[in-house]
Amino acid sequence: MADLLILMGLIALGYFAGSATERRHYRSISKREEAFLHLPAVTFRSHGSLADASESRLVTGCAVISVDYFKRILAGLRALVGGRVKAYESLLDRARREAVLRMKEADPTADIIVNTRIETSSISKGGSNRQSVSTIEALAYGTAIHVKKKGT
Numbered sequence: 001m002a003d004l005l006i007l008m009g010l011i012a013l014g015y016f017a018g019s020a021t022e023r024r025h026y027r028s029i030s031k032r033e034e035a036f037l038h039l040p041a042v043t044f045r046s047h048g049s050l051a052d053a054s055e056s057r058l059v060t061g062c063a064v065i066s067v068d069y070f071k072r073i074l075a076g077l078r079a080l081v082g083g084r085v086k087a088y089e090s091l092l093d094r095a096r097r098e099a100v101l102r103m104k105e106a107d108p109t110a111d112i113i114v115n116t117r118i119e120t121s122s123i124s125k126g127g128s129n130r131q132s133v134s135t136i137e138a139l140a141y142g143t144a145i146h147v148k149k150k151g152t
Contacts, residue, residue: 011070018068022090029097036104041113041142055146059113061102064123064137065095088136092120095138103140110144117141 067075071087078085096118104113123135 011073014068014070018070021068022094025094025098029094029101032101032105033097036101036108039104039108039110039113041100041104041116041140043116045115052148053145054148056143057107058141059103059106059110059144060139060141061099061104061106062137062139063095063098063102064135065091065098066135067091091136092138095120095136096140099138099140103142107144109146111147112145113142114145115143 067088071091074087075085078087099118100116103116107113117140119139119141121137123137
């Protein structure tokens with residue numbers, strides 16, 4: 001009986017600690033996204049202002065987000081019955097948004113970032129269960145363009 005109580009306590013601790021961490025990260029992401037609204041990151045390869053470009057360079061941003069044990073347990077239960085794994089959807093959302101923000105932070109004075117791409121991958125432990133996901137990596141990259149200002 002004591003073992004069951006310890007297990008339930010650890011699961012509850014994982015749930016509340018993981019939820020608090022995720023909420024704090026989403027607040028940070030939202031605040032930083034507001035600060036970078038002036039810098040669009042678009043997927044098309046060219047832009048009308050490229051003829052006036054004074055500088056361009058590759059910018060990247062990478063984020064690796066860990067899976068907490070509660071989400072891993074939920075995903076394992078969902079794997080039994082099939083369907084959407086909402087526990088991992090928020091993980092991927094956070095990783096992608098964080099990677100794009102870090103890419104924008106690499107050159108905050110750019111006027112636009114074109115040809116933006118996002119790559120994701122899972123990094124799993126080398127244990128006996130090779131299907132389990134331990135972390136999610138998202139890499140965002142694009143070309144930062146600086147446009148010549150009129151009169152220069």
